[in-house]
Amino acid sequence: MTTIQQLAVDTYIIKALEALNFTELTPVQERVIPKVLDGKSLIVQSQTGSGKSHSFIVPIMQKINPKRNEVQAVITAPSRELATQLYQVAVQINQFAPSPIQIVNYIGGTDKARQIEKLHHQQPQLVIGTPGRIFDLMKENALWVQTANMMVIDEADMTLDLGFLTIVDEIASRLSKDLQLMAFSATIPQQLTVFLKKYMDQPETIIVETKEIIADTITNYLIQTRSRDRKEIIYQLLTIGHPYLALIFGNTTEYVDELSLYLKEKGLKVATIHGNIPPRERKKVMKQIRDLEFQYVVASDLAARGIDIPGVSMVINSEVPKELEFFVHRVGRTGRNQLEGTAYTLVTPDDDEAIAQLENKGIEFQTVDIVNNEIVEVTGRQQRKRRKEVTKEVDPTVQGMISRSKKQKVKPGYKKKLKYQISDHKRLEAKRTNRLEQRAQRRKKRDQHHPK
Incomplete structure (x- = not known):
């Protein structure tokens, strides 16, 4: 396991991670950060909560040149809350930077006119936000993303599900030709793969299997x-x-x-x-x-x-x-x-x-x-599972009904009638099995309270 001190990043980023009590990298961080630093385009399949936000924000902030007053990276998220979380991660790291970079969060429900006014005076270096608001600012000729050569689509499958992929397409099509594109997603649907191939030339796919699907706590x-x-x-x-x-x-x-x-x-x-x-x-x-x-x-x-x-x-x-x-x-x-x-x-x-x-x-x-x-x-659910297993077993009565129907000529509608008879028989057998189980449970409880 790689420790944060082994990361090939500036000291201020290490200090920022130490302030969050980071000691070792998570599996997704260990595999993704070096690849992003090397300029690779990536498709990363990893569950929410695996530490993926830092896996792309850390190397992007390392690669941004604070002396270049232009947009260098764009990160999209499908909801305002997700975009704000990513923004907060970046801001926390930026607090330790000797030369802080300009980071903005463009989401719906905020003052667009004020954002446009600010953009006429200064362009940010790292853009984080929802696809809709970012593209709105681009259409107003206020936000100039053409200079960016890094882009992240976070929660890409959710972006697809919510119908934002066409807007992301509009944004990506205006970025630098040597674009380093990274998509992070819990699942990789076929439609998403087709879209990513449009912007990625032989991307590397990283699939991070979680050892535990949910925490053991x-x-x-x-x-x-x-x-x-x-x-x-x-x-x-x-x-x-x-x-x-x-x-x-x-x-x-x-x-x-x-x-x-x-x-x-x-x-x-x-x-x-x-x-x-x-x-x-x-x-x-x-x-x-x-x-x-x-x-x-x-x-x-x-x-x-x-x-x-x-x-x-x-x-x-x-x-x-x-x-x-x-x-x-x-x-x-x-x-x-x-x-x-x-x-x-x-x-x-x-x-x-x-x-x-x-x-x-x-x-x-x-x-x-x-x-x-x-x-x-x-114990109700286990009883139901046992009943289901019992009904799967070959029932002699049902087998007899089916065999008789095969041996003799049957009247029209007989098979339908037979189907109902078999269904009724199975229902009665299930009730009988249930009664027997309940009696067994009662006997067990009685024996526990009144041992011989």
Whole structure:
């Protein structure tokens, strides 16, 4: 493992990293930083939280010449929050520079007229921002990016998903012909690969496999909702657990608003974060969250991927995300910096396949329920798995039904009738198996309480 002192960068950058208590490079930093310093164009596949921001910001700041008063590098991010995080990383390093470089953050919801006025007097050396605002300033002939020979597309797959790739294309097409382009992404969809080939001549692809899909400091629990109201279960979890700071995720902005209103009516002070919240309000709410004015935050997946909120002790998934990748991003908001974290996911039987896929990735779950205002472990999910395995076995009765239908001439509609008979038989067998398991569980508990 490479230590930060071994980096081929200026002393001020080492001091900046030491101030953040960096000692060793993460795997993505170890592999990416030397390549960027060598001028390589890269496609880097690495999960959020792997330290990739420093892997490209550190070498870019090393390569920028503070004596050249022109744009030398452009970094795009698909959301205002992500762009601001990158800006803060660069500013922190720049504080230690003997000759600080000019760094700007161009995002929507800020004063464009004032930005244009400043640009007429001085061009920045490092541009960080959202594609839309950067291109707006370019169209106004205010921001001159033609001089830049380095560009980073951060969270490239998210950029593609949100429809910003055409704007990134407009920006990249105006940069220097000897452009060093770097794309960082959790996944590399085919459409993204086709776009990158347009600007990259034999790029190097770096895939950083994470040893653990989520931190081992996170405990994952499943709660079967059955016919209960999810909002009521979430309220119970929040009031039983008394988290330091809880993030509650919903799959849609409509449900996020609905859940926020419900919790507020229950007397909780709740912050709401999603893509439809106006930028100024979202910025204000984020500051309030960081100042610990809120204990509960209800959010869409924008917060899972785009917002870093320190001190999250509990994550609640009101439902399993439609894209399983977002499960990792959601629960990864807690359990950071070796602190313990708890994640609850509310599920129905329809989620069994999705949970099985997550388990195949190495995520472990415990099934719990709320009983008498306490969280207790239950065995329901394992029982259901056993029932599923039983039904997969060859049932002699079902086999007999099928065999008889093959041996004799059947009337029209018989096969449909047979299908219903087999379905009814399997349903009754499953109920019988369930009753036997419940009886066995009761006997086990009785024997534990009244040993012979």
